[in-house]
Amino acid sequence: xxxxxxxxxxxxxxxxxxxxxxxxxxxxxxxxxxxxxxxxxxxxxxxxxxxxxxxxxxxxxxxxxxxxxxxxxxxxxxxxxxxxxxxxxxxxxxxxxxxxxxxxxxxx
Amino acid sequence: xxxxxxxxxxxxxxxxxxxxxxxxxxxxxxxxxxxxxxxxxxxxxxxxxxxxxxxxxxxxxxxxxxxxxxxxxxxxxxxxxxxxxxxxxxxxxxxxxxxxxxxxxxxxxxxxxxxxxxxxxxxxxxx
Numbered sequence: 001x002x003x004x005x006x007x008x009x010x011x012x013x014x015x016x017x018x019x020x021x022x023x024x025x026x027x028x029x030x031x032x033x034x035x036x037x038x039x040x041x042x043x044x045x046x047x048x049x050x051x052x053x054x055x056x057x058x059x060x061x062x063x064x065x066x067x068x069x070x071x072x073x074x075x076x077x078x079x080x081x082x083x084x085x086x087x088x089x090x091x092x093x094x095x096x097x098x099x100x101x102x103x104x105x106x107x108x
Numbered sequence: 109x110x111x112x113x114x115x116x117x118x119x120x121x122x123x124x125x126x127x128x129x130x131x132x133x134x135x136x137x138x139x140x141x142x143x144x145x146x147x148x149x150x151x152x153x154x155x156x157x158x159x160x161x162x163x164x165x166x167x168x169x170x171x172x173x174x175x176x177x178x179x180x181x182x183x184x185x186x187x188x189x190x191x192x193x194x195x196x197x198x199x200x201x202x203x204x205x206x207x208x209x210x211x212x213x214x215x216x217x218x219x220x221x222x223x224x225x226x227x228x229x230x231x232x233x234x235x
Contacts, residue, residue: 001174032220034221034222036154036222043207043225043226043227043228044222044225045225046221046222046223049212049219049221049223055214055223056214087153087154089154089221089222091219091220094171094220095156095171095172095173095174096156096173096174096175097144097156097159097173098156099153099154099156100153101153102154
């Protein structure tokens with residue numbers, strides 16, 4: 001099983017600042033990695049797939065990068081609606097499909 | 109517009125079987141794509157349960173998370189455009205919000221990330 005590790009667990013950021021979230025895979029997943037956003041009480045929403053392709057309707061302030069075992073989600077200028085939990089998911093080595101434990105982005 | 113909607117009992121007794129249905133509208137499930145179930149225990153992260161693949165030839169195949177030790181079955185009702193989850197011998201550890209989701213239907217080809225999600229349904233395992 002490919003274990004996905006996200007860091008930090010919690011990230012405190014001021015509105016308008018940049019946020020950088022990390023996701024590490026226990027073995028290579030190539031670029032078969034997705035990012036999701038989950039606002040409190042809401043369903044997860046796909047942000048990024050293929051490590052760097054934004055899903056339909058996702059603002060350009062969200063960007064993804066990386067390949068192999070190291071990945072980054074960057075939010076260039078945090079808006080109020082961006083404070084949420086973010087999950088990465090690998091889909092290269094499955095079953096099982098595996099998610100990271102999440103990073104909570106909170107208001108500083 | 110693609111919509112997925114989970115339905116089923118919100119309370120299941122320990123050792124019994126959890127059964128949920130995911131009704132899909134706006135897109136045929138017979139589409140050379142995967143459709144999956146994911147769960148989220150209260151206050152915790154996401155766990156993949158399993159996925160089913162259906163093709164235009166109505167062939168389908170299923171894949172399950174090994175951590176569930178053979179307790180999972182996903183089935184399909186193409187006449188109703190829906191797929192179902194069955195989880196046997198449940199315990200309190202199976203208490204979670206259960207989501208159904210499509211996998212990569214917004215793009216051509218077969219993908220494995222989850223692009224459209226249902227609203228989720230909370231299932232509590234308790235006597």
